[in-house]
Amino acid sequence: DTGVSQDPRHKITKRGQNVTFRCDPISEHNRLYWYRQTLGQGPEFLTYFQNEAQLEKSRLLSDRFSAERPKGSFSTLEIQRTEQGDSAMYLCASSPPDRPSYNEQFFGPGTRLTVL
Amino acid sequence: KQEVTQIPAALSVPEGENLVLNCSFTDSAIYNLQWFRQDPGKGLTSLLLIQSSQREQTSGRLNASLDKSSGRSTLYIAASQPGDSATYLCAVRDTGNQFYFGTGTSLTVIP
Numbered sequence: 001d002t003g004v005s006q007d008p009r010h011k012i013t014k015r016g017q018n019v020t021f022r023c024d025p026i027s028e029h030n031r032l033y034w035y036r037q038t039l040g041q042g043p044e045f046l047t048y049f050q051n052e053a054q055l056e057k058s059r060l061l062s063d064r065f066s067a068e069r070p071k072g073s074f075s076t077l078e079i080q081r082t083e084q085g086d087s088a089m090y091l092c093a094s095s096p097p098d099r100p101s102y103n104e105q106f107f108g109p110g111t112r113l114t115v116l
Numbered sequence: 117k118q119e120v121t122q123i124p125a126a127l128s129v130p131e132g133e134n135l136v137l138n139c140s141f142t143d144s145a146i147y148n149l150q151w152f153r154q155d156p157g158k159g160l161t162s163l164l165l166i167q168s169s170q171r172e173q174t175s176g177r178l179n180a181s182l183d184k185s186s187g188r189s190t191l192y193i194a195a196s197q198p199g200d201s202a203t204y205l206c207a208v209r210d211t212g213n214q215f216y217f218g219t220g221t222s223l224t225v226i227p
Binding site: 004006031033035040041042043044045048050055056058091093103104105106107108109110112 | 120147148150152157158159160161162165167205207209212213214215216217218219220
């Protein structure tokens with residue numbers, strides 16, 4: 001399978017714990033995005049990487065959230081001191097570098113987080 | 117800030133009917149617009165991407181149009197099938213690198 005993959009697919013944690021999610025983009029894609037989606041809503045942009053550089057962060061991304069893409073390949077999203085309001089689906093997407101499709105996003109299956 | 121609205125929120129049609137889903141956005145300074153489908157509990161599947169300089173894109177039974185000046189896009193689905201049942205989302209990219217999604221239209225095609 002050469003699509004975007006995310007791990008784990010589901011995570012249940014207790015309030016106050018830290019969690020980390022991983023995203024592996026399509027191999028030749030240099031752009032990577034993280035989104036959060038709650039029930040009945042569209043995805044909300046969290047952050048964007050071009051290669052290893054984090055170029056944009058949403059104001060929604062509190063200090064408890066941090067994302068990395070150390071070698072410009074896979075990315076991790078960490079949430080520290082989780083709160084019940086963090087329960088959501090966390091989606092990762094990647095985009096290819098070349099025209100004409102370089103703005104087309106390809107999404108992974110998501111990681112569903114439940115904070116008890 | 118860009119705001120994206122999708123109407124209707126839900127739609128139920130009998131199999132075989134043609135249908136139109138609507139997407140509107142408040143800031144016409146967009147780079148492109150992309151339509152997705154999402155099945156329950158799953159990620160998003162890209163359907164069509166329209167660059168800001170384009171008026172429409174077609175793929176099989178799907179046709180998407182873009183009127184940037186009026187801030188509107190439509191997704192036309194011809195001869196709907198039960199397998200088309202899903203939530204359809206539109207997303208616009210602003211002139212930076214942020215994408216803004218609507219809340220989606222939940223489509224049910226009744227056999």
